[in-house]
Amino acid sequence: MPAKVTGAEGTAASATTSVPEPRRSVLSTGTLYRGRxxxxxxxxxxxxxVAIYFFLLVHILDTALIRVSPEAYNAVMESYKNPVMGIGELFLVGAVGFHALNGLRIILVDFWKVGTRHHRTMFWGxxxxxxxLMIGFTPRHLMNVFGG
Structure with a gap:
């Protein structure tokens, strides 16, 4: 048993050497993610x-209108023919394109031996x-939307 030493205030303290607390790294405080x-x-x-999911939900609902009322279906389709929806289509194509390409990257990270080593390079790729792809698609789509 270690010897007891009495301090200036008369309290007992252990005479064993104290082990310093380990240094906390910058990454061990706060959030784990740093925007990499x-x-x-x-x-x-x-x-x-999530955006693609909600689009598909709306698409299924508006397509189902044809069984209920063809006139209502035609009215909804006609309301989609405006520039705001055209810009929305551009965002939808961008979301589907990124989601598909990033899905392929995730597959490579999971099943390629050195995928985890190259995940950053693949992300930039x-x-x-x-x-x-978007630079090629955007002008042609916007010409159709704005009648150019």
Whole structure:
């Protein structure tokens, strides 16, 4: 049993050497995520997935109108022919494109031996391919939307 030492206030303290507390790294405090490629990939994949889900829900509902009332279906389809919906279609195509390309990246990370080592490079590759595809699609789509 270690010897007891009495301090200036008369309290007993252990005479054994004290072990210093381990240093806390910057990453051990606060949130784990610091805005790197993996986090942004995860966030964008979830956002695009939810957006696509809601589009599909609306699409199924408005398509089901044809069984109820063809006139109502035609009215809804006619209301979609405006520039706001055209911009929405652009965002939808962008969401589907990113979600699909990022899904392929996730498959590579999961099933390729060195996928985890290259996930950052693949994320930037996904963004590059997505940007090239969107640059090709956007002008042609907007010409159709705005009648150019």
């Amino acid at each position: 490629e993996g986090m942004w990939s995860w966030v964008l994949h979830r956002i695009t997935g 996904v963004l590059g391919v997505w940007a090239v």
